[in-house]
Amino acid sequence: MTIDADGTYIDQPESLAPGRTLTLTVNGKRHRTQIEDRQLLVEVIRNNLGLTGTHVGCYNGDCGACTLRIDGRITKSCLVLAASAEGADIVTIEGYSTDGLDALQQALWDNDAFQCGFCVPGHLFALSDLLDRNPDPTEEEVREALIGNLCRCTGYMNLVAATCDAAVRRSGSRVEPAPMQTMLSAPPPHPYL
């Protein structure tokens, strides 16, 4: 924050960096925001639009915490210049489900699939993308879908179990959750050990 000559507080000094007005549709609402050309999309989503459910873990395309759905495709928003997203239709975690928890979110909750929760927004987009393409994935397919998303807490076993559980729930063949199932039974064989 700066103060100009007549004592006025200036919260956001005018930038000297090149910029433009960016128009986006985010979670169904049209936004027009002033950006600098050097801003990454994740920075615009978090800082300009205040949608801080999208997280930044690495700024390197590794962790997947910044994953959004852009024009129907899951995308790591730290790897996108905001200026290149002009006109895009974006869904963030705030718009992921408009009617309470969906089957995948509920399955993650019921299966203790996360601890600190930092990675969850990205995981939800990666896993829902999988279930939309493949409603009945194998454990190996779930693990492959998670290659682009890192979690340092859970070790992935419960994420895999929760996704398989969500697939069953989405198919309608079981409505009631089966909480703590994974933690009480023997862990499945781990293909990467």
Add this chain to the structure above:
Amino acid sequence: MIRTALHYHRPQSLSATSSLLAEHAGDVAVIGGGTQLLPKMNRDEMHISHVVDLVGLGLNEINVGNDSIELGARVTYDDVLQCASLREFAPLLPRVARGVTGGRQILQQGTLIGSACLNAPGTEMPGVFTALRARMRVYGPSGMREVSADEFFIDAFAVALGPGEFVTSAVFNRSDRAGYCKIKHSAGSWPIVTASVLRDVSTGGYAVTLGAVQAVPLRVQFDESDPLEIMVAKAVTAPWSDELAPASYRAAIAGVTARRAFNEYQGATS
């Protein structure tokens, strides 16, 4: 945040793109997918004032002809995986694409030619385009020209592009079989050594192209009865070193990586 005062450009024609690149030569980069470029800029490892996005040019088609295949500059790894014709006529490409790290997010965004143009030694595409003996189609102030992959990858992080020039596509001959092996630490790691084996039309034998092992790809021609591991070990004279592996490790495993790729090739032929 990227620390330079960046200007973003989205030209709508080849000539406008070339003009922008020429005007800002030495202070400009082309964005294909951006998955390697933007992290480098965000880490302040690359100081440029202009980026030119190819999104307005199309360049995202895969054309499979009777003899050759043309891959546009904006074709992504996922485009390759979705293309049935490539599985039949250029099996090396989908074989490599499915092992690229970063998940479906990266597969749908990263471009094969963008990766090739950055020519980072520890990546897949320089070795793959060299193995395919691709010709890179380059547009510039003098119009269109072709550069062979052998001449395109001139040094680590350097390719044979002059001021105002950029790659629009890569062209290569059909091939019906391929073997590939990538050594990496884990599913999410960059490659330490890659080996691509294809039939070598010029000798009637085979050629293995080692990627990530030196500053630029290395091709070794061989026959079935040759001592492949020894030939590769002799050919590796200046192994690359980075945070993933020291030069000595790359030199030590290059031969066995080549052998595994050839084993896969032979399995594909039986």
